[in-house]
Amino acid sequence: MFSRDNWKEIFETIQKNKLRTFLSGFTVALGILIFVVLFGFGNGLINTFDDFFSDDATNVFMVFTGRTTMPYKGYKANRNIEFDNSDIADIEKNFPLFLEYISPRIVRQDTVAYKNESNNYSIYAVAPSHQFSEMTIMMKGRYLDVLDIKNKTKNAVIGRLVEQDLFGGRNAVGKYIDIGGSSFKVIGVFQDDGGDREERNIFIPYTTRQLIERNTDKIDAIVIGFKPQIGYAGAMAFEKSLDKFIREKKYINPQDQNGIFIRNVADQLRQNQQFARVLQIIVAFVAFGTIIAGIIGISNIMVFVVKERTKELGIRKALGATPRAVIGTILLESVFITTVSGFVGMLIGIVILGSIDEKLEDFFITNPYIDIPMAIFATIVLIIFGAIAGYVPARRAARIKPIVALRDE
Amino acid sequence: MIEIKELHKSYKMGANSLHVLKGLNFSIKEGELVAIMGSSGSGKSTLLNILGMLDEADSGEYTLDGVPIKNLNETKAAKYRNKFLGFVFQSFNLINYKSALENVALPLYYQKVPRKQREEKALKYLEQVGLKEWAEHLPNELSGGQKQRVAIARAMAAEPKVLLADEPTGALDSKTSYEVMDLIQKINDQGNTILVVTHEEDIAHMCKRIVHLKDGVIVEDKKVEQVRASQYV
Ligand SMILES: Nc1ncnc2c1ncn2[C@@H]1O[C@H](COP(=O)(O)OP(=O)(O)O)[C@@H](O)[C@H]1O
Ligand SMILES: [Mg+2]
Numbered sequence: 001m002f003s004r005d006n007w008k009e010i011f012e013t014i015q016k017n018k019l020r021t022f023l024s025g026f027t028v029a030l031g032i033l034i035f036v037v038l039f040g041f042g043n044g045l046i047n048t049f050d051d052f053f054s055d056d057a058t059n060v061f062m063v064f065t066g067r068t069t070m071p072y073k074g075y076k077a078n079r080n081i082e083f084d085n086s087d088i089a090d091i092e093k094n095f096p097l098f099l100e101y102i103s104p105r106i107v108r109q110d111t112v113a114y115k116n117e118s119n120n121y122s123i124y125a126v127a128p129s130h131q132f133s134e135m136t137i138m139m140k141g142r143y144l145d146v147l148d149i150k151n152k153t154k155n156a157v158i159g160r161l162v163e164q165d166l167f168g169g170r171n172a173v174g175k176y177i178d179i180g181g182s183s184f185k186v187i188g189v190f191q192d193d194g195g196d197r198e199e200r201n202i203f204i205p206y207t208t209r210q211l212i213e214r215n216t217d218k219i220d221a222i223v224i225g226f227k228p229q230i231g232y233a234g235a236m237a238f239e240k241s242l243d244k245f246i247r248e249k250k251y252i253n254p255q256d257q258n259g260i261f262i263r264n265v266a267d268q269l270r271q272n273q274q275f276a277r278v279l280q281i282i283v284a285f286v287a288f289g290t291i292i293a294g295i296i297g298i299s300n301i302m303v304f305v306v307k308e309r310t311k312e313l314g315i316r317k318a319l320g321a322t323p324r325a326v327i328g329t330i331l332l333e334s335v336f337i338t339t340v341s342g343f344v345g346m347l348i349g350i351v352i353l354g355s356i357d358e359k360l361e362d363f364f365i366t367n368p369y370i371d372i373p374m375a376i377f378a379t380i381v382l383i384i385f386g387a388i389a390g391y392v393p394a395r396r397a398a399r400i401k402p403i404v405a406l407r408d409e
Numbered sequence: 410m411i412e413i414k415e416l417h418k419s420y421k422m423g424a425n426s427l428h429v430l431k432g433l434n435f436s437i438k439e440g441e442l443v444a445i446m447g448s449s450g451s452g453k454s455t456l457l458n459i460l461g462m463l464d465e466a467d468s469g470e471y472t473l474d475g476v477p478i479k480n481l482n483e484t485k486a487a488k489y490r491n492k493f494l495g496f497v498f499q500s501f502n503l504i505n506y507k508s509a510l511e512n513v514a515l516p517l518y519y520q521k522v523p524r525k526q527r528e529e530k531a532l533k534y535l536e537q538v539g540l541k542e543w544a545e546h547l548p549n550e551l552s553g554g555q556k557q558r559v560a561i562a563r564a565m566a567a568e569p570k571v572l573l574a575d576e577p578t579g580a581l582d583s584k585t586s587y588e589v590m591d592l593i594q595k596i597n598d599q600g601n602t603i604l605v606v607t608h609e610e611d612i613a614h615m616c617k618r619i620v621h622l623k624d625g626v627i628v629e630d631k632k633v634e635q636v637r638a639s640q641y642v
Contacts (some may be wrong), residue, residue: 321486
């Protein structure tokens with residue numbers, strides 16, 4: 001059935017029936033192409049979701065305070081909970097097994113000025129370890145260090161875009177800027193994958209901020225990095241006992257939804273990834289729908305092709321074509337066309353995905369791609385089902401009595 | 410070569426049934442040139458299709474070259490057609506996207522003759538029908554007479570035991586008809602057995618024997634003095 005002679009016969013038929021070849025080839029190529037692109041978009045969505053969160057470390061809890069809504073142990077409801085420096089020390093002391101680093105965070109909006117340029121920025125008062133949680137990357141100069149904290153220095157680390165805004169591209173390191181009325185020395189410039197907003201932040205020592213605010217020891221929030229080795233389950237356990245510890249220390253009702261909040265970045269990331277997976281499954285579903293549409297398309301074309309060729313097949317039968325030969329003629333032709341155009345469609349799809357790169361980031365699609373085995377698998381599925389779809393009308397054609405086929409006009 | 414006994418065939422059309430062949434008997438020896446005559450609707454094509462294994466009789470016996478033709482499945486029938494029979498139709502039935510040469514070579518493809526030999530042989534037969542120069546032409550570039558000659562070359566290429574021609578001149582003018590008959594006579598002269606279905610007296614008399622069909626029965630079966638077509642060409 002697969003002799004060279006058969007192939008030659010098929011090539012000739014294909015060459016001489018260009019419209020037919022084009023129609024079925026086009027359907028298949030388009031089906032695969034759309035499949036590859038859609039599937040790639042699904043992966044692009046996942047990439048976007050991963051990007052959203054991967055600019056920060058994922059082994060991080062953020063602990064915030066709020067107002068209680070329930071009375072507890074003699075304390076009334078509607079009490080304002082606040083952290084102070086002792087809380088940092090207590091957490092450090094109580095969770096040495098889980099803890100990798102801890103940093104307070106006090107955020108203020110302040111006007112920042114250099115010479116004639118001024119602007120509003122978020123000023124983060126933090127400890128040196130905050131660099132790990134935000135994955136701050138130093139471009140030049142240095143980050144805050146323990147001496148800055150100890151000596152309550154007026155040093156500031158500014159974002160790349162702050163430097164751009166205020167210094168117009170000139171080097172800011174060593175220069176003095178005015179933050180909310182106090183003069184700070186720029187000791188470093190950073191960049192952050194989190195995007196423009198994060199590159200417009202400024203970091204100063206939290207002790208300096210506390211000094212400025214009438215020597216308070218209050219803290220807005222606590223950033224905790226846990227050891228990655230403890231894993232997801234360990235992190236959940238840590239979150240639970242941390243919650244319990246703080247509630248006990250601050251007299252917050254265990255049932256109170258307010259008072260304190262722990263944001264578990266790992267858990268959020270997981271939820272978001274799950275959401276992205278669901279999206280991807282939906283997209284994959286649609287993509288497989290395309291494949292099914294392609295199969296239906298090729299089936300219709302095969303029915304049409306066989307109908308159109310009825311008379312020819314009758315002639316061939318009169319000349320001695322066996323039913324097997326008739327089926328072979330139709331099937332080999334369709335499988336050949338589906339295979340070639342399927343792989344052409346697949347390659348075009350892959351090229352399109354490759355060229356999209358980051359162009360569709362506004363539509364939440366980043367670096368869309370498809371695994372080659374997946375693309376090949378889909379193509380082969382279409383080829384196989386295309387063959388099955390072709391087999392049914394081919395067998396019917398093979399069964400038509402030659403005399404009936406010859407009468408066909 | 411061909412022997413039929415009590416051949417019956419009827420077409421069912423809904424509740425009605427049309428009895429077309431009502432018990433035909435005859436035998437044809439090797440090398441004969443037989444005309445099957447009869448008016449339109451007398452069952453000539455039906456008979457020829459049964460002889461050609463394109464259709465099946467309802468009852469009766471049919472022996473071809475000593476082989477009883479009975480209860481054939483499609484594969485077997487296809488093989489017998491390929492081995493024993495060559496067909497010429499009124500409407501030529503050439504494959505329109507294949508060249509004259511490829512059309513002639515097609516039965517050899519189903520005989521699994523290698524391509525090269527196929528083409529040589531096809532060319533030889535095209536030459537015999539005087540169309541060697543037209544080998545690469547598509548059917549729609551040929552005249553009716555040329556198409557029929559290609560069809561005859563195709564029927565002969567498989568070197569069949571019997572050539573079956575259903576109104577081979579039906580679509581042709583009389584001059585072209587005689588050319589085609591001249592060709593058929595020459596092929597017969599080489600010893601080939603040929604059946605020609607026709608409703609035209611002059612064509613029938615270019616054969617050596619006339620079997621006259623009327624209303625599904627043979628009303629006459631006679632040997633005739635063959636009129637040579639070459640004198641009209
Ligand atoms: N497939 C068919 N179904 C029903 N009736 C048919 C069929 N083929 C032929 N007939 C009928 O059978 C009769 C004989 O037809 P046919 O053998 O073609 O006659 P001829 O070739 O002598 O003109 C005609 O009346 C025709 O209408
Ligand atoms: Mg007829």
